[in-house]
Amino acid sequence: MKAAAAALATMVALTACGSAEGSGPELGGSWDEIVEAATAEGAVTLYSNHAPANLEALKAAFEARYPGITLTYVRGTDSDLIPKVEVESRTGNGIADVHMTTDAGWIHRSLDSGDYSVEVVAPAIDQPDYRAADGVLDDTFFVTSATSIGLAWNTTHVPDGLRAPEDLLDPRLTGKVGVVTPAGYPAVVHIYRRMDIDYRAGFVDRLSTLDPRVYTSGPGVTQALASGEVWAAPGASMDVLVERDKGAPVDFALPDNPIGIPFYSHVLSAAPSPNAAQLLADFMITPEGQQALSRSYIAALPGIPGTGVEGSDVVAQDLDLADPDTLEAEAVEQYVAQWEQKFLR
Amino acid sequence: MTGLGSKAIWRQRLIYLPLILVLGYLVVWPLIKLQTLAFENGARGYRSQYGRADILDTLQTTAALAFFSLVIAMVCGTVLAFATSRLPRRMGFLRLVPILPIVIPSVANVVGFAFLLSPGPGYINILLRMLPWWSDLQSGPVNVYSPTWIIIITGFSLTSFVYLFVSAGMQNISGEHLEAAQISGSTTIGTFFKIVLPLLRPSLIYGAGVALLLGLGQFTAPLLLGQNEGVKVLATEMYLRASESPINFAAAAAAGSPLVVVGILVVFGQKVLLGNQSRFVTHGGKSFAPVGGSSPWAAVIVAVYGLVALVLPLAGVIIVSLTPYWSGELSWDLFTLANYEALISTPGIVDSVVTSVVTSIIAVLICVPIGFGVANLMVRRQDLKILRTLADLVTALPMGIPAVIFGVGFLLTYTEPPLILYGTKAVIVLVYVVLMIPFATRMQLTALISMGDKYEEASAVSGAGPVATMLRVTLPMLRPTILSSIALMFILLTHEFAASLMVRSATTQVMGTLLYDHWSNGSYTLVAAMAILMSAVTGAGVAVAMLVGGRNVLEKL
Numbered sequence: 001m002k003a004a005a006a007a008l009a010t011m012v013a014l015t016a017c018g019s020a021e022g023s024g025p026e027l028g029g030s031w032d033e034i035v036e037a038a039t040a041e042g043a044v045t046l047y048s049n050h051a052p053a054n055l056e057a058l059k060a061a062f063e064a065r066y067p068g069i070t071l072t073y074v075r076g077t078d079s080d081l082i083p084k085v086e087v088e089s090r091t092g093n094g095i096a097d098v099h100m101t102t103d104a105g106w107i108h109r110s111l112d113s114g115d116y117s118v119e120v121v122a123p124a125i126d127q128p129d130y131r132a133a134d135g136v137l138d139d140t141f142f143v144t145s146a147t148s149i150g151l152a153w154n155t156t157h158v159p160d161g162l163r164a165p166e167d168l169l170d171p172r173l174t175g176k177v178g179v180v181t182p183a184g185y186p187a188v189v190h191i192y193r194r195m196d197i198d199y200r201a202g203f204v205d206r207l208s209t210l211d212p213r214v215y216t217s218g219p220g221v222t223q224a225l226a227s228g229e230v231w232a233a234p235g236a237s238m239d240v241l242v243e244r245d246k247g248a249p250v251d252f253a254l255p256d257n258p259i260g261i262p263f264y265s266h267v268l269s270a271a272p273s274p275n276a277a278q279l280l281a282d283f284m285i286t287p288e289g290q291q292a293l294s295r296s297y298i299a300a301l302p303g304i305p306g307t308g309v310e311g312s313d314v315v316a317q318d319l320d321l322a323d324p325d326t327l328e329a330e331a332v333e334q335y336v337a338q339w340e341q342k343f344l345r
Numbered sequence: 346m347t348g349l350g351s352k353a354i355w356r357q358r359l360i361y362l363p364l365i366l367v368l369g370y371l372v373v374w375p376l377i378k379l380q381t382l383a384f385e386n387g388a389r390g391y392r393s394q395y396g397r398a399d400i401l402d403t404l405q406t407t408a409a410l411a412f413f414s415l416v417i418a419m420v421c422g423t424v425l426a427f428a429t430s431r432l433p434r435r436m437g438f439l440r441l442v443p444i445l446p447i448v449i450p451s452v453a454n455v456v457g458f459a460f461l462l463s464p465g466p467g468y469i470n471i472l473l474r475m476l477p478w479w480s481d482l483q484s485g486p487v488n489v490y491s492p493t494w495i496i497i498i499t500g501f502s503l504t505s506f507v508y509l510f511v512s513a514g515m516q517n518i519s520g521e522h523l524e525a526a527q528i529s530g531s532t533t534i535g536t537f538f539k540i541v542l543p544l545l546r547p548s549l550i551y552g553a554g555v556a557l558l559l560g561l562g563q564f565t566a567p568l569l570l571g572q573n574e575g576v577k578v579l580a581t582e583m584y585l586r587a588s589e590s591p592i593n594f595a596a597a598a599a600a601g602s603p604l605v606v607v608g609i610l611v612v613f614g615q616k617v618l619l620g621n622q623s624r625f626v627t628h629g630g631k632s633f634a635p636v637g638g639s640s641p642w643a644a645v646i647v648a649v650y651g652l653v654a655l656v657l658p659l660a661g662v663i664i665v666s667l668t669p670y671w672s673g674e675l676s677w678d679l680f681t682l683a684n685y686e687a688l689i690s691t692p693g694i695v696d697s698v699v700t701s702v703v704t705s706i707i708a709v710l711i712c713v714p715i716g717f718g719v720a721n722l723m724v725r726r727q728d729l730k731i732l733r734t735l736a737d738l739v740t741a742l743p744m745g746i747p748a749v750i751f752g753v754g755f756l757l758t759y760t761e762p763p764l765i766l767y768g769t770k771a772v773i774v775l776v777y778v779v780l781m782i783p784f785a786t787r788m789q790l791t792a793l794i795s796m797g798d799k800y801e802e803a804s805a806v807s808g809a810g811p812v813a814t815m816l817r818v819t820l821p822m823l824r825p826t827i828l829s830s831i832a833l834m835f836i837l838l839t840h841e842f843a844a845s846l847m848v849r850s851a852t853t854q855v856m857g858t859l860l861y862d863h864w865s866n867g868s869y870t871l872v873a874a875m876a877i878l879m880s881a882v883t884g885a886g887v888a889v890a891m892l893v894g895g896r897n898v899l900e901k902l
Contacts, residue, residue, distance in 0.1 A: 047851060052866055059692070072692055074851040075866055082590040084851050091760050091767045095852050106590060156674075175464075175484060181572070184589045213490075214573055216865050223867030227671040229465040248670050329591070337398055344575025 027274045031123055037275035039068045044276035046073045047081045048100035050145060050263060051239035052219060054293050061292035062283050069276055077217050078103045079184025085268065089116050094270030097277035098284075100144060102187035102261050105327030110266075111138050117266040118274070122282030129301050130285055134317035141264040144284045146298040146316035148309060149191050149259040152236030154225050155249045165199035165255050168234050169206050177212040178221040178230035182339055186332045190322040191235050191259055192339065198257035199234075207234060208342035225250045235259075241296035254309060260298070260319030354728055361722050361732050364715065368739045371779050375754025376605065376746070379598035382757065390595025391602075394586065399577065404603075407578040410496055410567065411560035417500025418556045422507025423549070425650055426515050427537055428643040429508075436644040442651040443508040448883055449655065450840040451502055451565045452857045453876030456864065457658025458498050459570060460665045460873070462489035466673035468661060490573040495566045501654045502566070503559055507552040514548025515541065533640065554611045555744070561604055562747020564843040569864060579604055580749045580843065587753045587847060594757050601750040608745030616737070659880075666873035684874035691871065693852070693859055698882055701855040704770055705838035708777035709785075709831055715778070716740075716785025716830065717823075723786075724793040725801075744783035751779055752847030759848075768850035776844045781834045788833070792826035793819075832890035839883045856882065 025041055028034040038044070048055055055073040062071045074081070078101050088094045099116075101107065110116045117140035125132050125142060135143040151162040157176070162168055168177065182188040195203045213230050215221045218237040224230045225240065226248035240252040265284060271277040283289040290299045291306060299307035300316040308314065383390035394400070425443045432439055446454065461469045464484040474482050488494060526536040542549075564580040571581065579600050586597035665671050667680045688694050719736045726733060743751065755776045759766040766772040800822065804814040820827075842857035849858045860875045 045852060052868065072852060074693075076851070076862060077865070079589060080862075080865070081851070083588050083592050086590060086592065087760055087767055088850075091765045093765060093767045093769075093850075095768050095850050103590075184585070214575065215867075216572055217867065220865060220867035223671065223869055227463075227466045227869065228673055229463050243670075246669075249672075340399065340575060 025272075025274060027118075027121075027278065031121070034121070034275045034278050038273070038279040039066070041273035041276045042068060043070045043072065044097045044273050044280045045095055046071065046098045046100065046280060047085065047096040048073060048075060048263075048265075049078055049081065049102060050075070050100060050293065051237070051242055051297070053239070053242045054145075054295055054297065057292040057295060058284070058289065061288055062280060065283060065288065066279065069279070071280065077185055078106070078187060082106055085116060089268070089270045092270060094268060094272045096268055097271035097273050098265055098267055098280050100263050100265040102263055103185075103327070104190065104322035105186045105324050105329070105332065107137070107141055107264055107321065108324035111140065116269055117141065118269050118271075120267050120281050121278055122285065124282045124285045127285075131315070131317045135300060137264070141266045142281070142285065143262050143300050143316045144265045145290075145294045145300060146260055146262040146319045147238045148254055148298065149194075149235050149237065149261060150240075150252055150254040151232070151234060152222070152225055152240040152250060152252045153232045154228055154230070155251050157228060157231040161251055162232060162253060165195070165203060165234060168232050169203075169210065171210070173210055173232050175211045175213070176231040177207070177210050178215055178224045178233045179207070179212045179343065180218055180221055180235060181214050181216055182332075183336050186327040187261055187322070188235070189332050189335050189339075190327065191261070192335075193326070194259040195234065198259055199255065203234075204339075205342065212343060214343060222250065237261075238297050245296070258309075260314075262316050262319045262321055264321070357726060357729060358732065361718070361726070361729060361736070364718050364722075365732055365735050365739065368715070368719075368736070368782065371775060372739050372742050372782070375751060375758045376742075378758050379594070379601065379750070379754050380605075382595045383598035383602065385595060388599075390593075390597075390599040393593060393596040394582070394599040403577045403579060403582055406492060406567075406576060407561060407580075407603075409492065410499060410563055410578055411557055413496045414499035414503055414560045414563065415553060415556050417497065418503035418507045418560075419549070419553055421500070421504040421650065422552065422556075423511050423542075423545070425504065425508050425647060426512035427541060428646040429512060430515055431533075431640045431643040432647065433639045433641060433644060436647075439644055439647045439651070442647050442655070443505055443512075445505075445651070446502060446654050447505045448836055448880070448887055449659065450842075450857065450876065450879045450883065452569070452840070452842050452860050453662055453879055454502060454654075454658050455498060455566050455569045456860075456869075456872055456876055457660075457662040458494075459489050460661035460671065460869075461657060462487045462494065464488045464490070466671060468664065468673070469657070471673045488574075490570050490576075492571075492574075492576050495570050495576060498570070499560060499563050499566050503556045504650075504654065506559060507556050510548045510552030510555065511545060514545045551615060554615050558608055558611055558745050558747070561607055562749065562843075564747065564749050569861070580747055583749050583753055584843075584846065587756060594753065597753050598757075601747070601753065604747050604750060608742070608747070612738070612741045612745040616741070662873045662876045664873075665870055666877055668870060671869040671873075684870045685877075687871055688874055688878055693854055694875065694878075696852075697854045697856045697859040698878065700770060700773070700853060701839050701857075702882065702886075704773045704777060704855065705835055705841075707774050708781060708838060709834045711774070711778050712781045712785035712834060713827060713831065715782065716789045717827075719782075719786045720789040720793050723790055725798075740782050740786040742783075743779050743781075744787075748780055748841065748844040749847065751776055752844035755779075755844070756847045768853055770853060772848045773845060773853070773855065776848050777838050777841065780841065780844060781838065784834055784837070785830055788826050788830040789823060792823050796822055828890060828893055832887060835886045835890070836883055839879070839886060 025037060028037045052075045055075055059071045059073055082103060085096060085099050088096060119139045120142055124130060125136060151165065151168060153162050180188050182192060192204050215224060219239060221233045221236060222240050222243050225233060226243055236252060238252065240250050244250050265281065267277045267281050284293055285300055287301055287304060290301050290304045294304060294307040297307060298309065298314060298316050302313060302315055429440045429443065461467050464470060467489065470485060470487055473479050473486055479486050526540045531539060562580050563578065567576055567578045567581050568584065582600040583597045586593045586600055666684050669679060669681055669683065719740050722729065722736050723733055755772055759772045800818050801814050804818045840857060845855045845858050846861060849855060856879045860872055863872045863875065
């Protein structure tokens with residue numbers, strides 16, 4: 001029974017370690033105090049649905065700039081991460097310090113409730129280049145990056161590439177198109193709705209007749225394109241360019257009316273490292289942070305090498321957040337049900 | 346009853362009551378909380394889940410997956426059990442083959458099949474398309490994401506469990522029966538159908554019950570493969586409802602209800618069918634005669650199963666783990682060890698291995714004494730009828746109820762006061778303890794029953810007290826069983842996926858859940874390397890168990 005007693009003692013210790021609550025660290029008064037306190041905290045955690053390669057680059061850049069602080073990022077879809085943010089806020093057992101999302105509906109519900117975020121005090125927001133008036137919502141959510149949704153293809157199987165959304169509706173691509181499920185993913189619901197407006201009315205219905213293969217995330221579609229499991233994708237994110245640069249047989253093109261999706265971040269009220277959270281928020285919108293986070297994406301600052309759309313000076317602040325009224329939970333659920341009837345017959 | 350006897354009984358009750366209360370809190374309370382929530386606000390949870398347009402499809406798919414995978418598992422498991430009993434002597438090592446798929450994590454096994462049978466770049470599909478009659482196909486002919494293949498893969502994974510039950514039953518068939526059949530001129534196949542199968546009926550019923558429950562609660566294959574084509578089962582619906590925003594615990598609970606009901610029915614059914622378990626005392630001095638005869642065909646059957654269920658998916662995983670990106674076009678210059686190097690550098694992977702091993706070991710260490718206590722209560726305390734019945738039911742429940750239900754139940758229970766354990770390793774340990782209680786209890790219970798009470802009586806006659814008897818007689822005799830149960834529990838826990846997926850947090854991950862996250866993010870090559878890592882960790886655990894418990898520790902499962 002000694003073993004059992006030892007095990008129980010260990011478990012109690014684990015419980016105690018894991019559920020430590022109460023007097024957490026306070027946010028410093030001045031920025032210098034915040035930086036000092038952040039170094040003492042020594043760790044910061046980011047929940048994000050951005051491209052894994054870019055998050056890894058952000059980690060490397062942040063830790064190089066602040067050697068005393070470890071950045072842990074957790075990459076997941078909005079449907080993975082938002083419930084975690086909610087549970088952490090409800091239980092007070094915060095794990096994430098900063099959360100990045102593209103879910104316009106949730107961003108507005110969160111702003112209304114005021115439960116999840118604290119004011120972001122990062123000095124970088126006040127730089128004129130950042131255009132805070134266009135990129136910050138209620139002093140909490142701040143735009144950190146953006147992507148344009150475009151056409152992607154496997155260069156082995158579609159050597160001539162795709163130029164317009166119409167090219168993707170070719171019957172020879174039946175069973176060879178990869179799409180992302182909108183279930184639990186309001187930003188994707190927005191993308192499908194925009195396809196019917198920006199590409200052509202009835203585009204989504206016609207797409208469904210190609211018997212597309214369904215994936216749970218944008219990176220999943222990108223990897224499926226690289227493997228040849230699917231040959232083309234209409235709603236691909238710009239992370240295809242990251243994979244192309246690594247040598248995968250994929251390519252990407254923006255149609256005439258590209259659909260833009262901004263990524264917004266906020267510092268969480270349940271953050272276990274509130275000072276390091278502010279420091280990370282600040283770093284993400286510095287030129288250094290943007291070069292890492294927005295590589296092959298649209299940056300939140302102008303003139304960042306390796307970011308943006310060729311031939312355009314668009315920045316993330318130029319892309320509108322989807323209308324939150326169209327992304328209420330019930331409306332999303334209804335759209336998903338209709339979509340599943342078409343795509344998962 | 347004398348006053349003294351009554352006092353002794355009350356003392357025993359006071360010893361066992363806290364154990365039953367703790368088990369009841371761990372096992373039953375999360376289920377009650379889920380059901381209470383599902384029925385709140387005019388059964389809002391049931392209306393939400395069973396008002397969905399696709400619910401009939403979901404129910405049909407769940408039933409079809411359970412039934413057809415059960416059929417596959419029963420046929421393969423029984424044939425394999427018969428075949429391993431007829432292996433030529435020098436092929437005896439093949440006896441381990443049907444058990445080995447349990448050692449390979451189901452997550453790894455499923456992704457292995459995906460790498461082989463994905464309609465486009467699946468390696469086997471590419472080979473099949475080289476055949477003249479499929480040469481015009483651009484994809485397929487097999488679609489691993491279809492319900493049919495999800496059923497087949499699930500059937501293979503359940504085969505090992507059926508095999509364990511049936512082979513155990515087969516070893517108890519006296520060779521005299523078979524000799525008599527052979528003398529009467531019966532062929533091997535005739536003997537199998539006329540003698541072996543009827544005698545195996547109890548093992549088959551028990552194995553079928555377990556496989557049916559595992560099939561009904563099947564989670565890994567439908568989640569990893571089914572989302573691609575919209576294949577939904579109740580277990581994956583529970584996961585989706587409990588991981589959407591806002592979290593709909595009530596609908597998740599309602600989704601799991603049919604599984605709970607069937608689980609309870611099967612557990613009760615098995616109790617009724619098995620009746621008084623003391624009938625199965627087998628230590629009587631007579632030795633068992635193994636099923637006689639040997640056949641090279643038996644070796645072929647076992648080897649083919651090993652190739653299909655074990656070697657091929659593992660080969661698929663190994664190939665993908667050695668390439669920079671998953672592609673059907675392989676060449677020698679593509680091969681790289683970068684994915685294995687990434688296991689060290691990718692955040693969270695090393696931590697997930699440590700968390701898996703530590704939480705599994707702690708849970709096993711908690712389970713063994715609990716299992717011993719409950720087994721003792723069941724076998725040695727015939728006078729504590731109510732406590733025995735309660736202990737029997739509570740420890741059997743986790744076997745009948747899918748792990749994902751306990752996962753959701755624990756997530757709900759421990760994200761609310763008074764005990765908020767969200768994001769801690771403690772909640773993983775607790776759910777692991779619950780999942781393993783049936784194994785810890787049943788294996789020690791069976792060993793205690795088969796020991797009978799003669800050894801303890803002899804010890805008592807020789808003047809030893811109950812504690813001395815337990816330490817010097819009972820525990821040493823149970824040592825092989827305890828080691829086997831530790832090996833089995835460690836294997837099952839380092840693979841655990843369904844419950845872990847619910848109770849993990851973003852930074853407290855076990856190997857299976859982190860692997861799933863990378864699968865969802867499309868990091869297939871890293872997933873492959875992680876699958877190999879998971880298998881290696883489990884293999885190391887089995888190797889330690891073999892060192893301590895002897896080489897045949899797996900066969901005792």
